[in-house]
Amino acid sequence: MRKTLPERYYLDHFHEFLRFFDGESAGLLCQTSREFISAFRKLDANKQCIIARAANRKYALINRAHFNYEEIFQPQQQLTELEESGWFAPAENVSMQDFAGVVTKNDLLAYLAAYPVSQRLNHLKKPELIALLFDQINQYGWPQTLPQTDYLLKTFEPSLRYLLFLYFGNTKGRLNQFSMRDLGVMRTRSDAASTQARFVTLEDAQSAFYFASALDEMPYWPDEKLVQMASDNWPGTDSAASEAYAEKYLFKLGCRLLPLARNEALNVLQQAPGDAAREKWIREVFKEDKALAKSALEKIIDNPASDSQLAFAEDFYARKFHKKRTSALTDMLRNSSxxxxxxxxxxxxxxxxxxxxxxxxxxxxxxxxxxxxxxxxxxxxxxxxxxxxxxxxxxxxxxxxxxxxxxxxxxxxxxxxxxxxxxxxxxxxxxxxxxxxxxxxxxxxxxxxxxxxxxxxxxxxxxxxxxxxxxxxxxxxxxxxxxxxxxxxxxxxxxxxxxxxxxxxxxxxxxxxxxxxxxxxxxxxxxxxxxxxxxxSDPLQPYVVVDIETTGGNNGYHRITEIGMVKMIGAEIVDSWQSLLHPQRHIPSSITRLTGISNEMVADAPLFSEVADEIERFTEDCVFVAHNVNFDYGFIKQEFARLERDFRRPKLCTVVQMRRAYPGLPSYSLASLTHHFGISMEQHHRAMSDARAAAQLLNLIHERTLAS
Known part of the structure; x- marks a missing residue:
């Protein structure tokens, strides 16, 4: 039964979120985030509800037309008053990333129509349209066709994102996770949560946030910004937490810079912590200064930071300076037991x-x-x-x-x-x-x-x-x-x-x-x-050839009425299993005419759940074979899924394999193939008869495969 959340639960969640910063994490608040929390708590409930709703939006830009919630008294008036008091601002200073997250491609095409753009636009992707629109905005200003008053920029977004980072420990955390928790969509560990802070000092928290945010923004940076960031004054790292973010950011920055500004890229990689950056730096330096690369490798071998770094250094050193022709990975494969x-x-x-x-x-x-x-x-x-x-x-x-x-x-x-x-x-x-x-x-x-x-x-x-x-x-x-x-x-x-x-x-x-x-x-x-x-082709590989009869063709709705299986090793049938099944639904008269299986015949037959263990054991470690295998396999897999059990076997289709082994036949239906090859069938469209016939087709396939 779907769980209903109470009125204003977004606001309740936001208060729950902010209470986190009344405890151990209070010392990690910067001045602006502290002021944001204080100012929010002084607002009346309606305005707090607007802020909480806006805070739940993924991007810094909101469309005010979407904020007509019944739980808020005169929401548009509340938004206007919040804008006047500085909580929201016009959209002029929005980033491309946030603007792209709110507008549609059709919106972008409509806005670009206001500018003297000669190129065809429909074939452009959304990021390309965004970049083009912002180029036009920089030259001509915002278009008249864009209802700019409908878009508002959350001025508190920087403080909010910093608070979210402190709470979730990453830049992907969102307030909607509280709702997902309450709805039972997301499982959490309330029994293991504590009041400890995620970082030790304010400086370390801000350092981690700097690197994490820059890592998210990097895909949107033009080449000039990338080069500029190579000489930025990066904050120091005082803990494993901030160092982990620095490692990811500097490695990615160094790699992005290599084709643009090689010297700057090598400098970034050399300063970056972590195995990945060190390995990349050595590989790049080796191209220009083998002596320097050799010295760096020897230092790692003498004092490795990790086993992974040592494995790279020893392998690279042996191949590049001792003329070893194969890597350690190749050697291990070649020397396999x-x-x-x-x-x-x-x-x-x-x-x-x-x-x-x-x-x-x-x-x-x-x-x-x-x-x-x-x-x-x-x-x-x-x-x-x-x-x-x-x-x-x-x-x-x-x-x-x-x-x-x-x-x-x-x-x-x-x-x-x-x-x-x-x-x-x-x-x-x-x-x-x-x-x-x-x-x-x-x-x-x-x-x-x-x-x-x-x-x-x-x-x-x-x-x-x-x-x-x-x-x-x-x-x-x-x-x-x-x-x-x-x-x-x-x-x-x-x-x-x-x-x-x-x-x-x-x-x-x-x-x-x-x-x-x-x-x-x-x-x-x-x-x-x-x-x-x-x-x-292993002659001792067991195969189980399966045929089923059903109440219809859709395995999501129809059910199995009969299963017949024969187990084969080599060319011999070594075991067989057959049973009618109660399908727990009516068998249509058209199916009875085709198969001969009536509702009366299955009235006392076992349910699939009662024979599931036998079927699983009989097919275990075998290749699942059938004529049109996905039909039979799909029905049996679906029956196991109804029991919340998995069923996986390697499959072989006698239709597909007969087409390959005996091309050019007029038909590959089971009836046509048995007639063509003189295979006797006791009763077509009964499971065991069809399974035995398909087993003989399997022998024909193996004979042709071995002969070739």
Missing amino acids: KTLQLDISQNQRVERGVIAWYKRQNITAWRTENRLWRTLFGLTFWTQLFEQDQLVTEFDRRPQSLRYNRFYETFAQSIDALLDSFTTPDVLLQHVTKQAAAHYGKVNSVFMWRANQLETVTALLEYGPFESVKRLLKMMAQDYAGLSDGFPDIMVREDNALRFEEIKAPGDVLRRNQLVSIQRMQRAGFTVHVTQVDWF
Whole structure:
């Protein structure tokens, strides 16, 4: 049932928002933002409501015609009085970005018609029209056709944006998130919010806001402004928070400047903090001054700021100065532990195909990737992450210590004590199980909750090297930013030993973050392989050939009345499964005439929900085959979706494959193909009969494929 919000809830939210600055964050208010809050609180409720409504608009420009709200007494008069007292101003000084956010393309074409513009305009994109309009405004003034009095500029926008930045910690936060919270659209963590300030000092907060705002504005800057900003007096950074914004801004500025003013660009990149800027600077310097680049690389190798930076420096140094011809990433791929041949049908879901291949060899494997390690990390350190390091506001997802990669630095003593307390795998498993039970479903930025949350964690702790698990958890705590992704795809248990494998299909590349994570796992004591896959036609790949009968053609409305399935390995049918199903809706007479299945026949048949587990087991690790496969697959997937369950299998369509294997036939319908190839059918349009016929088509496809 849709939740109804009370009258003037925008104003209530705005008061809630401002109360945040009565606490620890009061010290981060600059003079103008402090004056804004004070002046707002002195307004009467109607004018406050206007300001709150305007504050909820994304852009600094508003259209006053949109402010005729019943909850406000004489809203247009209120706007006029607010304009007279300086809360709003005419639109002359609006930025292109804010103007573009309010007007439509048709508006722009109408306004440009007032100017002597000779070029065709309809083919221009909106940003181009905006730029052209502002060029004309600069020359001739605002057009008479633009109802300028209808547009008002929020003079308080700079103060508002600074307050939003302090509250949300980024420039994308908006007041409508309060409404989304109340409507249940957005989940928040009110249980973890605290009164702490996001920054330590006013100067640091303003520094972070400077870099964050400049980063947003940069796409709108002309070339001259970019060059000018290269020599700007950038504010200092006194914390990890402001340094993070400086890192992003200066890296992007340096890259944008390279084709415009190379010397200035190199200067910006050299001064910018962070691995990305340092790597870019060295790569660019190498083109002109190899000795300087060599010296910089040697300094990194002697004293690296991070494992990622070290991996780049060692690799680049070896290739450029020791004439090594291949990168470390290429070497790791070339030196991969093994190559596994997999049936071509698995090319869309290669990791699951490898797991299924292992299963056929009686070897257990799990899909792990980042999910396993983030789950284990988040549950192990839940107390430190979400209770001791509380969120600044309920809208935050990531604790401050993780956001700025200071987790171990902040909680070193309790992290070490906690890891020391895990004397056996059972103790750690008991700890994470208890945390999962206590906090299941709570919003967090580390991992997603799901069914069977601890399945792979349990397997890791049961079969893996326990001290290696603890070492890797500490590594993640020390550098979560560098070790939160890039983990190997699968975990394999063979001969009572556990290993991890990164799976690479033909054409796949190994990324830097994967190299770093694999190296760290190996350093912690895990066995990690890179397994390459080659495609071929595997005669032992199981296929399940499926046919269904339904009440109609739309899987969103119609339902399944019968399923027939045969499982094939090689050219042999090794198993079969068939059942009528109660569709929970009337079977049309036209469908009964076609299939022979009547309402009386399915009256006592099971529901799909009652056989879903059998269907899932029967098709598990198989290629799903059908004649017009998307029809049958779509209906079964939709039935599982109604049960809030996922159903995914690799697919093969006998229509498509028969067209490729036997081109030029007059028809590729099931009836025509069975007649052409002399395939007998017991009863057309009954599920098991059609499934067996399609299975014989699959054999024909394989025969032709192998012969070629």
